[in-house]
Amino acid sequence: MTLFGELRRRKVFRVAAAYAVVAWLVLQVADILLDNFGAPEWVFKSFTVLLVLGFPLAVVMAWVFDLTPGGLQRTPDVAPADPGAPADGGMARRGRLTNRVILIGALLIIVVMATERIWFAGRGSPAEAPATAPAATPADPANEPAAADPARSIAVLAFEDLSPEGDQGYFAEGISEELLNLLARSEGFRVAARTSSFKFKGSDADIGEIGAALNVETVLEGSVRKAGDQVRITAQLIEVGSGFHIWSDTYDRRLENIFAVQDEIASAIVRALQLELDVGVETAGRTQNVQAYDLYLRGRQLAREPTRAGLLQAIEMYEEALTLDPRFAGAYSGIAEAWTWLEDYGGIPSAEAFPQAEQAARRALALDPQSAEAHAAMAFVRDRYYSDAVGASRYFERTLELNPNYVTAYNIYGDVLRDIGNLERMIEVHRKAVELDPLSVFMRTRLASKLLDVGKYEESRALLDEVLSEYPDNDYAKEELGNLARQQGRFADAISEFRFVHFARPGDPYSAAQIAMVAVHLDDRALAEAWIEAARRRGENNRWELFARDRLAVAEGDWAQLAETGAVRGGPAGAYLRGVAAARAGAWHEARRLLLESLQLSSYDAVQGARLIHMGALLELAWVERQLGLEGWDGRAASVEKLIAELRAQGGAYINWGATTLAYDAARVAAIRGDRDTALLELQIAEANRWLPPWFLEHDAVFATWREDREFIALVAAVKEHSASERARLAGLEVRP
Known part of the structure; x- marks a missing residue:
């Protein structure tokens, strides 16, 4: 008998086919059950190996033994002599039934595999x-x-x-x-x-x-x-x-x-x-070190909520990741971003936070020039630390080229566009941020904030009401309600909203400083000093505390204090404050030097024209140069007038850059030119909108000529009357820190 015939007589083919069908079915069931029970992958692999090893054993057993009505018996080495002798009918029927079951099973496997191959093509190959x-x-x-x-x-x-x-x-x-x-x-x-x-x-x-x-x-x-x-x-x-x-x-x-x-x-x-x-x-540019990557993810999770403690812990995680992979660009970008937020939300002075942010961002860019996060961090540094809004905008444009969906960049870029004075693009960018992040409360309230800058109060309030209907005690929405109330002259309401935010954000000095500045407007020095101290307790000499301190110094005509604050702030803002202090003291040449330094530090380019961040220094410089009899003052004033016209054409009215307003700045330009009527008209617009500071006539030297003018005096009286009514509304309320 041939080998094929002998294999057939000993039912080796039948056993092999049956084993394959049963093994396949067992593996399918095992895959489902083991996965549901969460068994490690090695269990399934071991089970598969055992079934594979069992196949040759089953074939050998089929060769040696045969299943008969009398049980398992050794297969005879020789076939029956009479090949035509009738076989047992039951055995024959069972054999045919077994063949059919095996055939059906094999066909089922083929059908399932073909279906998987055709219907689910391309879905399983990576595994x-x-x-x-x-x-x-x-x-x-x-x-x-x-x-x-x-x-x-x-x-x-x-x-x-x-x-x-x-x-x-x-x-x-x-x-x-x-x-x-x-x-x-x-x-x-x-x-x-x-x-x-x-x-x-x-x-x-x-x-x-x-x-x-x-x-x-x-x-x-x-x-x-x-x-x-x-x-x-x-x-x-x-x-x-x-x-x-x-x-x-x-x-x-x-x-x-x-x-x-x-x-x-x-x-x-x-x-x-x-x-x-x-x-x-x-x-x-991604790291290949799994441990460094894990630390990076932990750091990013900690930095998600901008608290001082969380951000400092995040930096520790990023730095630990860098000890494992010193070329991990993402960790450097994370450090840069964390330091920028620590300056804003953590009360850390600019002179401490931003140099560290810049160092980390530059290192990230050196390692990965295509890092959108590193470009955004550099943009933040250029804007906030160097007051170089133009340079910052270039970094942001590159950021969005690299990652058009990087929503964080849209948010901060909006601030830069405001500083530049491109208000239309500012609103466009913030709307894009909301489009990308429609459920983000922060992005919606940031849009509301920018709508205030262009006088769209109804749309801003509707957006805030929408947020508050979902989250009644959301601190971001409350913050913008405070800004809205302040811009509408509802100072008592503003203090109430900012006070809520102050306690909702234990490490953030922003709201304390805002209350202090509102208190200055209300001519309540004790309240202002109390909240300046509250801001200081969240980080001595932080940016927001210094804002409030220089506002109080100007309101009281304390030019020595203003110069001291300017020295602490440093950069273009510090040079500007020191220049103003020198001008009020009559040190005209020193004032001019400091104001020119401020413009240079903030990347002022006379050819490109003035930006919003240049307005204060240019106005003061025009005033100083006129006192010195220099011909250039008129050109300075003209550039400011041009900028004010551009901003007003875009809907700008109240621009929270040093809490100034376009009406007040327009009045100052007119006063420098000696145009009483235009100056008075602009001041009346500011007073009607409750934007006129009560100290303007006493301490702003450009209006000194009209300190005895009854119409100017009447404006001061109106401002003080409104301040008194708002102080009365605060009576009985808890307004101190």
Whole structure:
């Protein structure tokens, strides 16, 4: 008998086929059960190896033994002599039945595998990549789903933490945020900002609700299970309109390969949505040290809420990450951003915070010239520390070229555009921030703030009411209610709102300084000094405390104190304050030197024209040069007049740059020119809107000529009368720190 015939007689083929069918079914069941019970990946792999090793054993057993009605017996070495002898009928029937079951099972396997291959093409290939792969292996483009009209927007939801201890939330969110930031670099593709997309964490909202709330066409969701050095990531891309899965996959890797997984997921999405994005190029500056990356994610989580303690801890995490990878550009960018916010929210003086921010930002740019975060940090430094709004705007434009969806940049860029005097673009930029981050309370209130600057009070109030209807005690909305009340002359209401914010933000000196400045306007020195001290307790010589101190010095005509404050502030603002103090003391040449220094430090260019940040120095310089009999004063005044006209054409009225207003500045220009009637008219506009400071006639030297003029005196009386009525409204209220 031939070998084939002998294998058939001993039923080896039948046993092998049956074993294959049963093993395949067992593996499918095991994959589902083990995954649901959270078993480590090695359990399934070990089970598979055992089944594979059992196959040759089953074949050997089939050769040696045979299953008969009498039980398991050794198969005879020789076939029956009479090949035509009738076999046992029951055995024959059972054999045919077994053959049919095996055949049906084999056909079932073929059908399932074919369906998976055709219907779910391209969805499983990355999971089969070697666990030790150093980088993502591109899937076959032919296996990627095609879309006739590619989606142009996406929301990346916070990945769910499925880790055994439930303590990897920061890691799961970090993975999803990295994917969000990477996809955001695709030009022409809108990515909902983190704040809005992560609001759905833990909610039961369906994909349709999420898509409608964020105005996106696709949603990426997933989960992370981290145990030891093993990580399992699942991700699925869903079309909002139909609810269908465009793509999905599961990745089981060692933690050391986490970056490859991120790239695989991003590459799959890029292909599925037909985006123009080179993942390899965009991730070139990323660290490959897993421990450094973990520390970076922890730092970023701490820096999320801008508190002094959280930001300082974040810097510690970033610095620890740099000890593991000194070339980690992202950690340097994080340090730079943290220091800028520490100056704003943490009460740290500019002279301490900004040099550290600049050093870290420059190091980040040297390591990764394509870092949008580092460019944004440099822009913040140029604007806030050097008062170089023009230079800052260039950094911001480059930031948005690198990452058009970087919502944080839009927010800070709006401030720079205000400093430049481009109010229309300022509003446009803040509307874009809200479009990208529609559920962010902070972005909506920031837009409300800028609407105040251009006199759109009704729209601003409607936006704040919308926020407060959702979050009645939101401190950002309350802060803008305080700004709105101050601009409308409701000073008692402003103090009430700012006081609420002060206690809602334990480390932030901003609100204390605002109350102090309102108290100065109310001619209440005791209240002003109390709140200046409250601001100082949150960081001596912080920017907001110094703002309030120089306001009080001007209101009282204390020019020595103003010069002292200017020396502490330094930079262009400090030179300006010292110049004003010198001018009031009659030291005209010293005043001119300091005012020119202020303009130089703030990058003033006479050819390009004046910006809002130059207005104060130019006005004072025009006054000083006229006192000195220098011909250039008229050109200084003309440049300010031109700027005021441009700002008014854009709707500007109350610009909170040193709490000045365009009407008051226009009155000062007219006074420098000796034009009494125009100066009076502009002052009347300022008084009607409750913007006129009560000390203007006594301490602003440009109006000295009209200190005995009854109409000017009447304006002062009107201001003081309103201040008295607002002080009366404060009676009985708790207004002290």
